[in-house]
Amino acid sequence: MTRTLTTDRAAHRRMRERRKAAGQCIACGKPHKGSVRCPACKAKKALYDNKYIARMRVIWKKLGICLECGKNNAVKGKTRCGMCLEADDDRYALKVARQKRLAEASAQSAA
Numbered sequence: 001m002t003r004t005l006t007t008d009r010a011a012h013r014r015m016r017e018r019r020k021a022a023g024q025c026i027a028c029g030k031p032h033k034g035s036v037r038c039p040a041c042k043a044k045k046a047l048y049d050n051k052y053i054a055r056m057r058v059i060w061k062k063l064g065i066c067l068e069c070g071k072n073n074a075v076k077g078k079t080r081c082g083m084c085l086e087a088d089d090d091r092y093a094l095k096v097a098r099q100k101r102l103a104e105a106s107a108q109s110a111a
């Protein structure tokens, strides 16, 4: 019996839904609570995602699309879009503030 890709996909989705409802890992079916994937499958997915992103980034770079979000056009001369650059600035400012606090705290405890 031959099955089309579409029904295969739908069956796959149904199976995942069933596993999710039963508290099983949606990838391997092992009983697992808390998240939809067990730690082993989560690690596998992260690896796959990393590979996928790495492959996509080559394409995004060629097209001049932001390498961070893959949605917006990158700022001229940069590899990321304005939104991602701004978000990064925020993160950087937070990091600097935290480091400053830590440095001050250690200076106080040393004194």
Ligand SMILES: [Zn+2]
Pocket: 025, 026, 027, 028, 029, 030, 037, 038, 039, 040, 041, 042
């Ligand atoms: Zn699993």
Ligand SMILES: [Zn+2]
Pocket: 066, 067, 068, 069, 070, 071, 072, 080, 081, 082, 083, 084, 085
């Ligand atoms: Zn972006």
